[in-house]
Amino acid sequence: MPQQPLKRVLVTGGAGYIGSHIVLILLLTRQYKVLSIDNSHNSFPEALKRATEIATEALPADATEQDRDSAVVEAFSGDLRSRENVEKVFAGSPVWGVIHVAALKAVGESSEIPLDYYAVNVGATIQLLQIMAEHGCYNMVYSSSATVYGTPPVVPIPETTPLKAESVYGRTKVMCETILSDVCTSYPDKWRAISLRYFNPAGAHTSGRMGEDPRGKPGNLLPLLSQIAIGKFKDDPLKVFGNDYPTPDGTCVRDYIHILDLARGHLLALEALSDERAPGSKISPDIFPKQGGKFKAYNLGKGRGQSVLSMIEAMRKASGFNYQYEIIGRRVGDVPDLTADPALARKELGFDAPLELDTMCEDLWRWQSMNPDGYGQ
Amino acid sequence: MPQQPLKRVLVTGGAGYIGSHIVLILLLTRQYKVLSIDNSHNSFPEALKRATEIATEALPADATEQDRDSAVVEAFSGDLRSRENVEKVFAGSPVWGVIHVAALKAVGESSEIPLDYYAVNVGATIQLLQIMAEHGCYNMVYSSSATVYGTPPVVPIPETTPLKAESVYGRTKVMCETILSDVCTSYPDKWRAISLRYFNPAGAHTSGRMGEDPRGKPGNLLPLLSQIAIGKFKDDPLKVFGNDYPTPDGTCVRDYIHILDLARGHLLALEALSDERAPGSKISPDIFPKQGGKFKAYNLGKGRGQSVLSMIEAMRKASGFNYQYEIIGRRVGDVPDLTADPALARKELGFDAPLELDTMCEDLWRWQSMNPDGYGQ
Numbered sequence: 001m002p003q004q005p006l007k008r009v010l011v012t013g014g015a016g017y018i019g020s021h022i023v024l025i026l027l028l029t030r031q032y033k034v035l036s037i038d039n040s041h042n043s044f045p046e047a048l049k050r051a052t053e054i055a056t057e058a059l060p061a062d063a064t065e066q067d068r069d070s071a072v073v074e075a076f077s078g079d080l081r082s083r084e085n086v087e088k089v090f091a092g093s094p095v096w097g098v099i100h101v102a103a104l105k106a107v108g109e110s111s112e113i114p115l116d117y118y119a120v121n122v123g124a125t126i127q128l129l130q131i132m133a134e135h136g137c138y139n140m141v142y143s144s145s146a147t148v149y150g151t152p153p154v155v156p157i158p159e160t161t162p163l164k165a166e167s168v169y170g171r172t173k174v175m176c177e178t179i180l181s182d183v184c185t186s187y188p189d190k191w192r193a194i195s196l197r198y199f200n201p202a203g204a205h206t207s208g209r210m211g212e213d214p215r216g217k218p219g220n221l222l223p224l225l226s227q228i229a230i231g232k233f234k235d236d237p238l239k240v241f242g243n244d245y246p247t248p249d250g251t252c253v254r255d256y257i258h259i260l261d262l263a264r265g266h267l268l269a270l271e272a273l274s275d276e277r278a279p280g281s282k283i284s285p286d287i288f289p290k291q292g293g294k295f296k297a298y299n300l301g302k303g304r305g306q307s308v309l310s311m312i313e314a315m316r317k318a319s320g321f322n323y324q325y326e327i328i329g330r331r332v333g334d335v336p337d338l339t340a341d342p343a344l345a346r347k348e349l350g351f352d353a354p355l356e357l358d359t360m361c362e363d364l365w366r367w368q369s370m371n372p373d374g375y376g377q
Numbered sequence: 378m379p380q381q382p383l384k385r386v387l388v389t390g391g392a393g394y395i396g397s398h399i400v401l402i403l404l405l406t407r408q409y410k411v412l413s414i415d416n417s418h419n420s421f422p423e424a425l426k427r428a429t430e431i432a433t434e435a436l437p438a439d440a441t442e443q444d445r446d447s448a449v450v451e452a453f454s455g456d457l458r459s460r461e462n463v464e465k466v467f468a469g470s471p472v473w474g475v476i477h478v479a480a481l482k483a484v485g486e487s488s489e490i491p492l493d494y495y496a497v498n499v500g501a502t503i504q505l506l507q508i509m510a511e512h513g514c515y516n517m518v519y520s521s522s523a524t525v526y527g528t529p530p531v532v533p534i535p536e537t538t539p540l541k542a543e544s545v546y547g548r549t550k551v552m553c554e555t556i557l558s559d560v561c562t563s564y565p566d567k568w569r570a571i572s573l574r575y576f577n578p579a580g581a582h583t584s585g586r587m588g589e590d591p592r593g594k595p596g597n598l599l600p601l602l603s604q605i606a607i608g609k610f611k612d613d614p615l616k617v618f619g620n621d622y623p624t625p626d627g628t629c630v631r632d633y634i635h636i637l638d639l640a641r642g643h644l645l646a647l648e649a650l651s652d653e654r655a656p657g658s659k660i661s662p663d664i665f666p667k668q669g670g671k672f673k674a675y676n677l678g679k680g681r682g683q684s685v686l687s688m689i690e691a692m693r694k695a696s697g698f699n700y701q702y703e704i705i706g707r708r709v710g711d712v713p714d715l716t717a718d719p720a721l722a723r724k725e726l727g728f729d730a731p732l733e734l735d736t737m738c739e740d741l742w743r744w745q746s747m748n749p750d751g752y753g754q
Contacts, residue, residue: 114559115507122552123503126495133492168559175499175552182491182545 003066006033008095009270012080012128013102014038014073017212018143018201018259020047022099023073024210025263027055030070032270037089038102039079042215044375048075050209080124083131090135097139097273098132099266100125103172106219107147107333110169121172122179129183133190140193141269142180144173144297146255146338148197155305156341159197159297166333177297185293192294194269194287199255199301199340201262203360204367211367212259213374221311222256222361226368229321238323240308242330245337251308253337255301258355258363265300268349282350301340302353310357318361319369380443383410385472386647389457389505390479391415391450394589395520395578395636397424399476400450401587402640404432407447409647414466415479416456419592421752425452427586457501460508467512474516474650475509476643477502480549483596484524484710487546498549499556506560515564518646519557519572521550521674523632523715526574532682533718536574536674543710554674562670569671571646571664576632576678576717578639580737581744588744589636590751598688599633599738603745606698615700617685619707622714628685630714632678635732635740642677645726659727678717679730687734695738696746 009026013019014036020043026034036048055071063071078085080102089095103121104110110117132138147170148163165171180193202222204211217233218224228238243250272283288294306314312323345351386403390396391413397420403411413425432448440448455462457479466472480498481487487494509515524547525540542548557570579599581588594610595601605615620627649660665671683691689700722728 111559111563114556114563115503115510118503118556118559119507123500126492126500130492130496168563171555171559175555178548178552179491179495182488182495182548186488186491186545 003064006031006066006070007097008033008035008093010035010037010089010095010098012037012098012100013043014075015040015043015045015047016101017043017214018198018262019043019101020051020210021205021259021263022101022266023048024051024054024205025260025267027051027071027073028058029267030067033070033074035074035076035089035095037076037078037080037086040077044213045075045077046375047210048073054205054207054209080128081119083127086128086131090131090137095132095135095137097141097270098128098137099141099143099270100128101143103143105169107167107169108219110167110172114168117168117172121169122175125176126179129179138187138190138192139273140180141266141273142176142193142195144177144195144197145170146197146199146299146301146340148174148177149338151335152338155337156303156339157299158341159299159344181293181295184295188293192273192288194273195295195297196265196269196300197297198262199257199299199338201259202256203258203260203355203363205260206363206366208363208366208370211364211371211374213371221308222315222364225312225315225323226319226364228323229315229319229365230368230372238325240325240327241334243327244330247307247336249307249309252334253305253307253339255304255339256306256311256357256360257300257302257353258360261302261353261355262300265345265349265351268351269298272349284348287348298345298349298351299340299342300345300351300353301342303340303342305337305339306357314357314361315365317358318365380441383408383443383447384474385410385412385470387412387414387466387472387475389414389475389477390420391452392417392422392424393420393478394591395575395639396420396478397428397587398582398636398640399478399643400425401428401431401582402637402644404428404448404450405435406644407444410447410451412451412453412466412472414453414455414457414463417454421590422452422454423752424587425450431582431584431586457505458496460504463505463508467508467514472509472512472514474518474647475505475514476518476520476647477505478520480520482546484544484546485596487544487549491545494545494549498546499552502553503556506556515567515569516650517557517570518643518650519553519570521554521572521574522547523574523576523676523678523717525551525554526715528712529715532714533680533716534676535718536676536721558670558672561672565670569650569665571650572672572674573642573646573677574674575639576634576676576715578636579633580635580637580732580740582637583740583743585740585743585747588741588748590748598685599692599741602689602692602700603696603741605700606692606696606742607745607749615702617702617704618711620704621707624684624713626684626686629711630682630684630716632681632716633683633688633734633737634677634679634730635737638679638730638732639677642722642726642728645728646675649726661725664725675722675726675728676717676719677722677728678719680717680719682714682716683734691734691738692742694735695742
């Protein structure tokens with residue numbers, strides 16, 4: 001029986017930490033032809049090479065030519081702000097859908113260079129949607145963030161919480177969700193979009209060959225802990241911002257989700273965008289309302305909160321490194337508890353985040369110790 | 378005594394209805410060198426020619442060369458979505474400030490082509506702000522709209538009302554205000570912006586040589602009434618949408634402001650952005666907070682509501698035309714009463730809208746009867 005032609009799916013920001021793991025998970029399914037566009041701003045083409053290597057090694061002995069092709073990412077080097085760069089990607093065979101990950105993502109930085117954040121995160125998204133429409137491509141999975149909730153009135157946080165971002169970064173995410181919702185509402189027979197609100201993605205691929213490689217000192221806790229464990233930042237003691245929050249041990253609580261679980265959520269979202277369901281699929285047949293726009297937002301979290309101190313302890317267990325830390329005052333803008341209510345994604349997408357905290361830390365540590373300098377400068 | 382060099386001010390959308398009247402008011406002051414960029418989408422270069430003619434005719438006999446220059450608008454033909462087009466405008470002598478009027482503006486259309494609205498109104502604004510920053514230009518007067526209030530909980534509407542736009546068009550305006558506010562907050566020593574929330578601008582210049590020339594059948598009541606009075610749309614009876622609203626005569630109430638009063642509001646906003654005050658200026662010396670971003674929003678309305686039926690009666694008096702109309706059901710999205718609370722603009726900008734409804738209708742009728750085909754196709 002001849003194989004169906006592969007659906008072509010573009011991952012923007014495909015060489016970044018989150019993007020490259022999504023690319024890998026897509027390659028491993030052998031059900032898509034995966035394209036990537038990335039400007040190497042906070043990412044490395046090497047990540048895509050390794051994803052292709054891992055997927056190619058995983059091919060069965062009797063792999064067809066199409067299988068072999070599906071294990072190779074077609075990587076474009078380009079910037080989403082450039083219409084020419086994006087059009088190059090769409091110039092070939094039709095693209096079925098886009099997983100739009102590319103964005104600037106640092107909350108603190110976003111208040112320092114707000115125009116860059118608006119240009120990259122909002123302006124380029126509008127242009128991307130226009131180019132998609134010009135090429136008849138109407139399916140998008142959008143990378144949103146738990147920051148859209150600001151300081152949530154209810155924890156665990158359901159998707160029905162009013163959006164009230166408290167940073168420029170968060171506002172760019174709210175704006176893009178609003179734009180997507182409006183576009184889907186105006187063209188209910190064409191556009192479909194799923195927005196995935198990430199909680200705290202962390203960890204690395206089990207192989208130790210792919211992981212997070214932030215430029216400069218990591219702004220997030222886990223990559224900072226793993227870099228400290230390999231000996232970096234010796235003269236810069238680890239700081240814990242506040243231990244007087246209304247949480248079990250007084251430090252801030254976040255919902256860490258393994259990067260591979262998060263990436264698999266995108267696979268489910270892609271399937272949910274289409275009318276087809278794989279045999280045995282747990283995705284609800286009608287995630288979109290019958291009337292109105294086909295736009296839906298889901299939390300991607302584990303639904304379990306971890307305090308800063310419990311993360312330090314988990315990384316101590318994984319790395320054997322005995323962290324010294326200093327407790328200082330609260331940091332402006334920090335929210336005590338950001339834990340997802342994951343019920344909707346579980347019910348409608350069949351989404352689950354089974355990988356546990358220990359696995360996450362072990363995987364991170366494997367990546368970090370095998371690649372002390374990340375993908376290499 | 379030698380004259381001070383003129384401040385260069387760019388009006389985007391300068392050839393449109395609102396833009397061209399702002400250009401004219403600026404030219405008449407002889408205090409600015411006025412630039413315009415316009416793509417003739419819903420506007421006519423002829424409007425700028427006439428503004429220059431009117432301002433030149435108004436020059437005193439002893440006008441200096443600089444005075445003569447200040448009466449001539451420097452018009453660029455270009456689209457704000459094109460970086461090249463915008464950079465051309467900034468390539469010459471430094472531009473001191475921008476009055477950013479250019480936008481798509483039809484509420485109904487905005488839900489039909491939302492991506493165009495987001496690209497033109499939001500994407501192009503982000504790019505304009507970037508180009509301004511690259512050229513050291515940090516002053517903006519922004520054209521916002523009463524639609525940012527959605528269905529207001531309190532009428533007359535104060536600026537403190539939470540923004541809750543109920544159309545794509547309205548959301549583009551809220552997004553731009555948000556972006557401007559963020560940019561001003563991040564760079565309090567550089568950026569200053571004033572957002573002017575227009576209620577219902579109407580009428581025309583007293584000369585009858587400049588006015589509104591909408592393409593196709595007018596979407597707004599007053600231009601529709603004036604075109605009906607010159608004999609258009611004979612087979613298409615005038616419709617009044619609903620007479621069962623909680624208003625004095627049951628029809629919707631809007632706050633009509635004469636276009637020349639509205640335009641003069643921009644002159645005050647420009648002065649308020651600078652640290653200088655003209656002699657006798659009524660502008661408050663400190664409209665911006667001492668701490669934080671220099672962004673402020675003001676209503677531009679008369680503060681007096683007029684019902685649909687009272688507008689029909691006023692246009693009957695001005696034109697002598699005996700309107701026949703049909704009352705049909707309410708139109709989706711219409712709000713009973715949108716009347717401005719104009720107190721803040723009065724207090725801080727010294728803004729007043731003295732021109733009365735009769736004058737507005739007479740000026741409109743003069744323009745329409747002198748120019749039955751508008752600026753001529």
